[in-house]
Amino acid sequence: VSDPVTRRAAVREGLALGGGVLAAGSVAALVTAPAARSQDEDVATLERLVELEQRAALAYREMAEGDLLEEEVRAAAELFADQEDEHVEALAAALADRGGRVPDPPAAADVEGLEDLSSQEEALELAIDLENALVRAYGEAAEAFEAPELIKTCAQILGSEGTHLVVARQQLGRDPVPEAFEEGESD
Amino acid sequence: MLSRRTFLRATGVTGGAALLAGCGTADEVLVEPRDPEDDVELLNDLLEIELAAASFYERAAEQLDGEAAEFAELFARQEREHADALTEAIEARDATPSEPDDEPDLPEDQDELLQAAADIENEAIFAMNDAVARLSDPELRRTVFTIVAVESEHLTVIRGELGEPQAPDSFAIGTPA
Numbered sequence: 001v002s003d004p005v006t007r008r009a010a011v012r013e014g015l016a017l018g019g020g021v022l023a024a025g026s027v028a029a030l031v032t033a034p035a036a037r038s039q040d041e042d043v044a045t046l047e048r049l050v051e052l053e054q055r056a057a058l059a060y061r062e063m064a065e066g067d068l069l070e071e072e073v074r075a076a077a078e079l080f081a082d083q084e085d086e087h088v089e090a091l092a093a094a095l096a097d098r099g100g101r102v103p104d105p106p107a108a109a110d111v112e113g114l115e116d117l118s119s120q121e122e123a124l125e126l127a128i129d130l131e132n133a134l135v136r137a138y139g140e141a142a143e144a145f146e147a148p149e150l151i152k153t154c155a156q157i158l159g160s161e162g163t164h165l166v167v168a169r170q171q172l173g174r175d176p177v178p179e180a181f182e183e184g185e186s187d
Numbered sequence: 188m189l190s191r192r193t194f195l196r197a198t199g200v201t202g203g204a205a206l207l208a209g210c211g212t213a214d215e216v217l218v219e220p221r222d223p224e225d226d227v228e229l230l231n232d233l234l235e236i237e238l239a240a241a242s243f244y245e246r247a248a249e250q251l252d253g254e255a256a257e258f259a260e261l262f263a264r265q266e267r268e269h270a271d272a273l274t275e276a277i278e279a280r281d282a283t284p285s286e287p288d289d290e291p292d293l294p295e296d297q298d299e300l301l302q303a304a305a306d307i308e309n310e311a312i313f314a315m316n317d318a319v320a321r322l323s324d325p326e327l328r329r330t331v332f333t334i335v336a337v338e339s340e341h342l343t344v345i346r347g348e349l350g351e352p353q354a355p356d357s358f359a360i361g362t363p364a
Contacts, residue, residue: 152320
């Protein structure tokens with residue numbers, strides 16, 4: 001019973017399904033079971049995305065508040081921290097809708113390399129690493145999620161991460177768009 | 188470079204709260220199955236956008252100067268790669284890929300040309316964000332994600348060339364055609 005109209009009709013009328021006659025409640029359970037599994041998976045994926053966004057926000061904020069960055073780069077780090085916070089906020093709302101819990105905020109020690117930065121170049125390299133991890137995670141989420149609005153929101157956030165990548169690459173004097181397909185890298 | 192500095196100005200952070208409601212609710216977890224046959228239509232819509240963008244950049248590269256011309260050449264190649272990937276996906280589904288549309292005239296002024304490029308990227312981002320949410324094939328969704336990220340990157344570069352803030356929004360929403 002693959003199409004939604006037929007599924008709804010089956011639930012409504014308690015029709016035969018797969019050779020056996022099922023009560024409406026039983027049919028409903030069959031219909032919703034895959035979605036319930038998907039919801040658990042969505043929560044895990046969302047928690048992972050929130051963690052990565054939280055780490056990126058923390059890293060940008062620490063960079064902005066430190067003394068390694070030139071003024072224009074510092075301002076960019078401050079802006080990107082705010083933008084990552086907005087991503088966290090959006091994802092947290094979706095997480096709450098699914099009964100999930102927002103992970104505890106990370107500490108600086110949770111972001112590998114953050115406490116060891118000694119130059120602007122290193123800070124920008126770390127920013128690229130964090131953004132690449134986010135890009136990779138959103139690509140995986142695109143495969144995992146089924147809810148259209150959630151996929152769309154993730155695509156919109158992904159675009160923002162692409163923007164951050166370009167700015168960081170340009171500040172390092174690199175090609176801003178080196179590949180035709182932005183796949184990111186695992187963290 | 189002017190473009191990389193000016194993004195720090197007027198960087199209004201907008202749109203986040205408004206998007207919260209669009210993030211998927213518990214009701215949406217019960218997702219109705221998508222129809223794989225719709226994938227071909229969606230892919231063809233995106234292919235038309237990519238073909239138009241590639242053509243635009245190929246012609247724009249001949250009119251633009253300096254770094255902007257180099258970016259246009261690069262972006263043309265990348266849009267062609269996107270079009271090739273989409274064509275392959277369409278043909279793998281035993282369907283016929285769309286043909287390119289007629290090529291509109293380009294503005295002669297450099298800034299107008301760059302603004303036209305920004306418009307193309309914004310429209311591509313909007314269309315891709317919409318289409319990717321409706322694709323049934325998870326692998327296709329991932330492929331489109333890798334493409335839409337690059338369109339956003341193109342837009343960021345173009346904004347820099349125009350001397351505009353490069354990262355004005357927390358969410359790359361794009362604009363409807």
